[in-house]
Amino acid sequence: KNQVEQSPQSLIILEGKNCTLQCNYTVSPFSNLRWYKQDTGRGPVSLTIMTFSENTKSNGRYTATLDADTKQSSLHITASQLSDSASYICVVRSNAGKSTFGDGTTLTVKP
Amino acid sequence: DTAVSQTPKYLVTQMGNDKSIKCEQNLGHDTMYWYKQDSKKFLKIMFSYNNKELIINETVPNRFSPKSPDKAHLNLHINSLELGDSAVYFCASSLSRTGELFFGEGSRLTVL
Numbered sequence: 001k002n003q004v005e006q007s008p009q010s011l012i013i014l015e016g017k018n019c020t021l022q023c024n025y026t027v028s029p030f031s032n033l034r035w036y037k038q039d040t041g042r043g044p045v046s047l048t049i050m051t052f053s054e055n056t057k058s059n060g061r062y063t064a065t066l067d068a069d070t071k072q073s074s075l076h077i078t079a080s081q082l083s084d085s086a087s088y089i090c091v092v093r094s095n096a097g098k099s100t101f102g103d104g105t106t107l108t109v110k111p
Numbered sequence: 112d113t114a115v116s117q118t119p120k121y122l123v124t125q126m127g128n129d130k131s132i133k134c135e136q137n138l139g140h141d142t143m144y145w146y147k148q149d150s151k152k153f154l155k156i157m158f159s160y161n162n163k164e165l166i167i168n169e170t171v172p173n174r175f176s177p178k179s180p181d182k183a184h185l186n187l188h189i190n191s192l193e194l195g196d197s198a199v200y201f202c203a204s205s206l207s208r209t210g211e212l213f214f215g216e217g218s219r220l221t222v223l
Binding site for chain 1: 115151152153154155156201203207210211212213214215216217
């Protein structure tokens, strides 16, 4: 069964600190992995996409990594800001076009 | 211009009523979806509709019925509402080729 597991479930950090969110998956055959950010009261928005051949990709202060061998991805946030407070959802897509969602990590950045 | 728009944003209704949520996308996408986000914030797929093919999640009660008049619209009709239907419902669309999901702002349904 295709599964996506995210950790931690929730995280509280101080403004300016870095943090790393984890995503482990069993989806096969793998097509791509996306990280979405969902602000409170809004719909999720794609932050980055990782394909099989990509190890790391940055989008501003967000850096995603992918290890296709161990089926793990991480999202690293540098110099966190209050506006980074949100839920971060890992979504893995199979070659058949089906997307499997993780349960998300809720990040709270405190001043 | 809003890419994926859904209405209403808020809906409060009594148990047993029938209600609809509408969704429209202007991105030219060929696939549309309905997701349910419960109080624990977990997003669960309900339906996806690609051109004329409707893919139904077998765990969704048949009180829920999607209707797609054309590729740009996917509406959700719910019969005989129950307390457990209270949630935020998100519409989304994508190109089947890329799979990147574009979400609407959500419709918060409260059943009293």
